[in-house]
Amino acid sequence: MIEINGNEGEGGGQIVRSSLALAAVTGQPVRLTNIRGGRQKPGLLRQHLAGVRAIQAVCSGDVDGDQLGSNELTLVPGKLSGGDHRFEVGSAGSAILVAQTILPVLLHADAPSTIEIGGGTHAAWAPPFDFFLRCYLPLLARMNANVEADIESHGFYPAGGGRVVLKVTPSTGIKGLTLTDRVGKLQPRVTALVSKIPTSVGERECDLIARKTGWDKKAFQVLDVPQAGGPGNVVMIELGFDNVRELIIGFGKIGVKAEQVARATLREARAHLASDAPVGVFLADQLLLPMGLAARNGHRSEFRTGPLSPHCQTHIEVLRRFLDVNIQSVTGENGSVDVSVEAGDGCIGSA
Known part of the structure; x- marks a missing residue:
């Protein structure tokens, strides 16, 4: 056990x-x-x-x-x-x-x-x-x-x-995945969800992001959620590329202006774009387990992300306890981290 x-x-x-x-x-x-x-x-x-x-x-x-x-x-x-x-x-x-x-x-x-x-x-x-x-x-x-x-x-x-x-x-059979670079041009998309609150909240969030970025108006939408358990507001900036998407999310709070929520979300989105890492910190954590299972099948995976979070580092240790996998991380001069996941010496590929 x-x-x-x-x-x-x-x-x-x-x-x-x-x-x-x-x-x-x-x-x-x-x-x-x-x-x-x-x-x-x-x-x-x-x-x-x-x-x-x-x-x-x-x-x-x-x-x-x-x-x-x-x-x-x-x-x-x-x-x-x-x-x-x-x-x-x-x-x-x-x-x-x-x-x-x-x-x-x-x-x-x-x-x-x-x-x-x-x-x-x-x-x-x-x-x-x-x-x-x-x-x-x-x-x-x-x-x-x-x-x-x-x-x-x-x-x-x-x-x-x-x-x-x-x-x-x-x-x-789960297969490997490689995500070391962004492919294609940025395809931005901004969505504001509102539930049981004025749609003007979402409109203000979208308006601020539109003014600050100059992105095409077609990239913005406000959705009044028809079915929900209670009131809420979320603004989401999707940074899409041909091979990967990142979703930066801001959560509306009582007493916090819509513009503040949008500004903080945009700041985080710009920070992600400024790096050369196609995989964000949360996505990196979530990809580790399926990549570990792919390694169990004999398939290698690799991705580039930012500095590994404590959450991600702990996840790697858990994977090593259950699977015979070799997980390596190499930090570059710019702070990005290249992570590889492959079968360990005692692992026999099944696919």
Whole structure:
């Protein structure tokens, strides 16, 4: 049984999610202790517990310690099964993080799956649905993963109430991916979402970004979300290239002017464009697990990103515990980091 100390590295929920997914896919039992030990409120929260129970359902696993606030958890995985499942976070906790937890398992299951997840879809501490749909899933498709995603209801913080639906076809083998340069010209797109608040908020966000960038008016849109669990506002700057997209996201807050939200979001977008790294800090973290599974199949992957976050560094250590992979990172003079993921010396490629 693999022992994982949840207090290592950045000590957050990523350790739980990745450990469970990797345990299920590789068939290795895992025991987690000091869960989320690096957080002010340690232990399993609702979104983590939803991920645990989702993993249990799709891998027919035996689980011990699946309670709110639990600091220890054991999973003994069984058969990976497709089918229809419905999971509820029960709060504004991220439905997308639950989806990312079980997605590697469903890609290795014995049949297609349709998954419905209720919870938050747009919150500052997790990848929003749009990032998942427009940035992450297209890259998974290039790695031989067939995943469709739709949103039935938006869930903004703090109300939640969102709902997403995934349709997953088991993969014939996850393949490698190379993202070391941006290809083609910038294709910007700016979208402001508003729910149960005046559309003028989104219009002001778009107007400021349009004035500051001079981008074509066709690149801007304000969407009044028809189905949502509560009020909310998000402005998203999509920096699209032929081979990769990055989504920079600003979250509206009570007492913060729309122009302030837009200005801060644009500042972050410009910083990303100023670097030569095609992969942003959050996308880098999310690509590591499928790249590790591709390495398990004998396929090499590499990408260029900015300085690795503590989150990302911790994720690398978790991958090394479950997979015989060689993960290298080399920092350039300009601060960019080249990351490669390939099979270790004892790994025999299956594809």
